[in-house]
Amino acid sequence: xxxxxxxxxxxxxxGGFWGIETQSGEKLQPDxxxxxxxxxxxxxxxxxxxxxxxxxxxxxxxxxxxxNISKA
Numbered sequence: 001x002x003x004x005x006x007x008x009x010x011x012x013x014x015g016g017f018w019g020i021e022t023q024s025g026e027k028l029q030p031d032x033x034x035x036x037x038x039x040x041x042x043x044x045x046x047x048x049x050x051x052x053x054x055x056x057x058x059x060x061x062x063x064x065x066x067x068n069i070s071k072a
Contacts, residue, residue: 001050005072008034008043013058020047020066027061034069044072 006022018039020028028047031054038045049064056063 001048001067003046003048006045006047008038008040008045010039010041011058011060013060017058017060019061020045020064021061028064029056029058029061030066031056031063032066034066038069038071046070046072 004022006020006028009019009021011017011019018030018034020030022028028049031052046069047066048068049066052063052065054063054065
């Protein structure tokens with residue numbers, strides 16, 4: 001499990017999706033939808049996650065299972 005400071009980003013690719021970009025620029029794609037209260041482009045968050053083997057059509061970032069997300 002990793003815990004990072006990041007921001008929520010909206011990507012307008014193939015119909016659009018919500019992703020997470022860490023402070024170091026790493027792109028994380030949650031394998032399931034994040035809660036609606038966190039769907040704000042640029043929102044600063046703290047995220048705990050682990051790698052996921054989920055397949056995505058978006059081909060953006062690393063697929064992850066979000067274990068916890070909170071406003072930073």
